[in-house]
Amino acid sequence: MSLQTSFMGFTLQSPLIVASGPASHDVNQVELAEQQKVGAIVLKTACSDKYEHMRSWPRPRYKLLDWDKHMSGRSKQFTLYSYEQGYSGTLQDYWDFIKACKEKAHVPIIGSIFADVANDWAELAVKVEESGADAIELDISSPHRPGSLDFETTFVAAIKAVREAVKFPVAVKLAAGPDVVHQCVAAQDHGADAVTLCNRIRGLDVDIEAQRPILHGYFAGVGGPWAKYYTFRHVAEAQQAIKIPISATGGAISGEDVIKYVLLGASTVQILSVIMINGWKSISRISQEIEEYMERKGIHSTEEIRGKAVAAMTPLDEVIRWSGEPKSGPRNVWKEEDMSKHFG
């Protein structure tokens, strides 16, 4: 039995990947992640110089919502409301950061960038490749990006430009929404090697006493364990529509969540909120939970079960609808004696 997973041409020791964010913002975190036997690390997203202001974070930049303060720190539901935007250093710092991470790391290091015009995307991607990253993730769906940037024009051009400019694997990170399958297909058609589903979404919360939005008065990225339900759906839909691997991300806090993503067709699963809230040991705890499941089910590799739940989905026209039985559902299986009981 092994957690080994192939993804974008790499053989990862685990399907778990540290998602782009505060747990991949410093070179020393590479060691912390590797101690927990993580599969790969996606570095914090760096923005082009035009978005330099996104490197400065307001304080405080997070708010923990829906946290049950009376659960001894064991709340299973929460929302991480975050106004942390790009990598806090300059682009030169970021290239040095990639180099330093590569020197330390034994697992693949995936760079992550954000820009707007195609030339900037390509330029940054080339620098990420030159700095030694093993792959790149295009954060076209950042919750902090300008809403005026449109997928069809800006981001399709960006994917194309990056694909032409670099040789290493390119993943595209997409946000949840009705267009996500269409965007997955577009990413695949333009040469992406993988898609990451789904980014945090842009959210808002209001302080009813002050009668204004909380934190800094502006939209923030929201995520948390609840985010897995719509991501499950998007992963299942995408799995049927595209051939490139899917890296699922969103709300995974346990081995159970990761197994669900794999059953729905994901190759890898990116985690972050759980590491922030519960510490680095969450990674090894989740790995252990996956291994326990695999042992119980007699599975040797996660690849054996990948997409199994999607294959078991019922097509819409075959969903059994109410058919006149007095009761329906799995606990009320029809028995012959019911016939006489109910109908004489």
Place this chain on the structure above:
Amino acid sequence: MNGDIGVPMNATKTKYPGLNPLPPEFGKDYPPIAVVVEEKCIACDRCPPICFFDAIVMEERPKHSYKRTAVVIGDNCTGCGLCFDACPVDAIIWVPDKSGLSVPGKKIPPSLEDTDL
């Protein structure tokens, strides 16, 4: 298998290695904004594990009614705000930054002002 979120783990006193490259002497110029009101603290141990930056530890306070209290380590605190909502008695408070210094970095350039960043 039950997604055992929030299991408290021992906080360490080591400096959180993340968040380089912040500006040099960031902690000096931008003092911590999270402060524990020791009289209010009930020593429940919930804030040290929630701090991703290892900036909160429990310290002995023989005269305190709970004999211990949470303390914010200024050098490690990035002012992220996670701890405020983990405290059941609101003993961690936000001290607005009165250093008079602007947030490091640049303002939104005029060319982007009309976009909803």
